[in-house]
Amino acid sequence: MKYRRRVQAAYWRAVIIGAVVLCAMLAAVIIFVPFGGGSGQIEDEEEFEEGSFMPVEHVDEPKDVFDRFMKADFPPADGFDFPVGDPDARGGYTDIGAGEKHPGWYIAVDFCQYYMYGLHPAEDWNGMGGSNTDLGQPVRASATGKVVFSGISGSSGGVVMLQHVYYENHRKKRIRSVYKHLDDIRVKKGDIVYRRQTVGLIGQNPDRKMLAHLHLEFRHQENTGPGFWPSRYGKTKEWVQEHYEKPSSFIRAHRYLLVPQQERRLMLVDQGSGRVRLYEKGRLLTEQKLGLSQPKADGGRLPKGMYFVVKDKNRVKKAGGGSDANQPRCLQFNFPNKFDALWGLEQKLIPGEIVAQITRAWQDRRSTHENTPWTLAQGQLLLKDGTQLSPLCKKIRAGAMLVIF
Numbered sequence: 317m318k319y320r321r322r323v324q325a326a327y328w329r330a331v332i333i334g335a336v337v338l339c340a341m342l343a344a345v346i347i348f349v350p351f352g353g354g355s356g357q358i359e360d361e362e363e364f365e366e367g368s369f370m371p372v373e374h375v376d377e378p379k380d381v382f383d384r385f386m387k388a389d390f391p392p393a394d395g396f397d398f399p400v401g402d403p404d405a406r407g408g409y410t411d412i413g414a415g416e417k418h419p420g421w422y423i424a425v426d427f428c429q430y431y432m433y434g435l436h437p438a439e440d441w442n443g444m445g446g447s448n449t450d451l452g453q454p455v456r457a458s459a460t461g462k463v464v465f466s467g468i469s470g471s472s473g474g475v476v477m478l479q480h481v482y483y484e485n486h487r488k489k490r491i492r493s494v495y496k497h498l499d500d501i502r503v504k505k506g507d508i509v510y511r512r513q514t515v516g517l518i519g520q521n522p523d524r525k526m527l528a529h530l531h532l533e534f535r536h537q538e539n540t541g542p543g544f545w546p547s548r549y550g551k552t553k554e555w556v557q558e559h560y561e562k563p564s565s566f567i568r569a570h571r572y573l574l575v576p577q578q579e580r581r582l583m584l585v586d587q588g589s590g591r592v593r594l595y596e597k598g599r600l601l602t603e604q605k606l607g608l609s610q611p612k613a614d615g616g617r618l619p620k621g622m623y624f625v626v627k628d629k630n631r632v633k634k635a636g637g638g639s640d641a642n643q644p645r646c647l648q649f650n651f652p653n654k655f656d657a658l659w660g661l662e663q664k665l666i667p668g669e670i671v672a673q674i675t676r677a678w679q680d681r682r683s684t685h686e687n688t689p690w691t692l693a694q695g696q697l698l699l700k701d702g703t704q705l706s707p708l709c710k711k712i713r714a715g716a717m718l719v720i721f
């Protein structure tokens with residue numbers, strides 16, 4: 317344990333700019349400003365709760381925009397579910413002890429609520445049967461990911477922490493889900509777990525001050541250990557809201573996610589360099605440099621984001637009508653997508669119903685521009701590839717995923 321503490325201390329010294337190390341006569345006392353800076357200065361490493369911090373696993377992210385996007389050391393999440401009940405946290409359960417049936421689940425202590433242990437950076441999910449009727453019910457992985465902690469952590473009892481990687485629009489993102497007070501942990505550190513896989517069973521806090529429940533966290537930090545409790549380190553509600561997600565809101569907003577590596581045809585386009593890459597189920601087929609542009613009447617620049625080709629093969633018409641093989645190829649994709657629509661809602665350009673329509677059509681890989689104030693031209697990409705169409709263009713069919721950077 318002493319060794320681990322020393323490793324953590326060395327790590328923090330390296331990471332935090334401005335950390336000051338003072339050596340006293342006998343013992344080394346480390347004064348250190350915690351990440352995020354400012355609030356809650358901790359003056360003695362002995363004050364660290366066991367398991368509060370952990371070293372950040374080094375992730376080697378490639379420099380190239382395409383490589384960085386495609387690199388996944390473990391399977392990305394294809395969506396998030398609730399870990400108790402059915403994927404929507406509905407559906408009853410049967411009390412293992414009494415054999416009685418109970419109708420479902422509810423949040424007993426909400427995210428950012430103040431209670432006996434200070435500020436709650438999580439949601440506590442309890443069975444509607446009350447008491448300990450939910451003891452021993454399965455806790456399922458919210459999404460596919462990798463186990464970064466599994467075991468007993470002080471006052472938290474049994475904990476499983478999962479690292480997730482997922483895609484949102486043209487961005488690769490990371491988040492961790494944490495499940496506390498587990499009995500019978502069924503996964504170990506380093507395991508890849510899949511969405512809905514049972515990671516353990518609902519148990520009780522070791523101090524038994526609360527009834528059996530699942531403590532569920534979603535956090536962005538990767539330097540905090542299973543036992544990290546923000547209010548114990550002087551962190552404010554605002555800090556927690558910034559570094560954590562309200563679990564049920566996050567899950568509801570991420571029920572359906574696309575995984576580029578699983579696409580039968582995926583085209584990546586980098587506007588900056590004019591490079592285009594084609595992938596098949598995550599395997600690189602070809603990279604080419606092409607002239608990229610918007611049709612003349614574009615009225616705007618090419619958007620960035622994740623789209624689907626809705627029309628292929630169409631060539632740009634020549635001035636005198638007709639078309640020929642020397643003309644640039646035009647790919648039509650389903651701009652605006654869900655994220656453009658959410659931006660439009662924020663800008664008060666479109667109402668919520670239209671956002672829902674666009675989201676549905678985009679997910680179904682259909683055209684989305686109807687009923688929107690955006691012009692069709694913004695959803696067209698001209699590929700000017702010289703005298704003959706490249707093999708790359710021939711492989712792009714309607715339905716293919718197109719990610720523009």
Ligand SMILES: [Zn+2]
Nearest residue numbers: 438439440531
């Ligand atoms: Zn809790």
